Amino acid sequence: MKLIKLILLPILLCMQFAPVAEVVRAGEVDDLQNLCSKFPLNSRCEGYKAPISLDNRLGKKAKCLFSGDEKSTRCKVHVTNDLVKFYVETGKRLDILEGEKDTKEVVIPMKTIKSLSYSERKKIDPGAVFAFGVWGLLAKKKMSTIGIRYQEGVEPSEKQVVLVTGRKNGRKIRQKLELQTNIVADILNVD
DSSP: OHHHHHHHHHHHHHHHHHHHHHHHHHHHOOSHHHHHHHOTTSGGGTTOOOOOOGGGSOSEEEEEEETTOSSOEEEEEEEOSSEEEEEEEEEEEEGGGTTEEEEEEEEEEGGGEEEEEEEEEEEEOHHHHHHHGGGGGGOEEEEEEEEEEEEETTTTEEEEEEEEEEHHHHHHHHHHHHHHHOOOOEEEEEO
């Protein structure tokens, strides 16, 4: 009888507190992001990558439009010796990123790039027009547009990404791409 009491007592005590633990788990930690941001050493977080905002990524800020996408998204472009890395905003704004969006990484190996195009233009800055009226029309933003055509996958299919950034950043990105790929960009337009 003592043996049964010794075995049953811990089981009964565990059963009594089990529902409380379940309520805490369901109420406070309702998804993997919240769980792993609060308890990164939890076994369920093994292999989980925490979300990273665009501000915490390397590269030059731009707007990027990939083949098949309907609209451009905020991104950063980072050119290395053998890769072009795009960090693109995805999903909704997250509290754990202080209202910023998570980012995904899109990598294009230099050896898959088939052609480059480049243009520069002056764009009216709506903020300057709002602030200075007609005089704001004189304050035009100097923008660069870079088109990158590349092959993707085992069965080669041609894809394209177009990025728009400030002229200074655009010129730097174009120079790095031309240097690393040995492809001279087609100059489409320069204002």
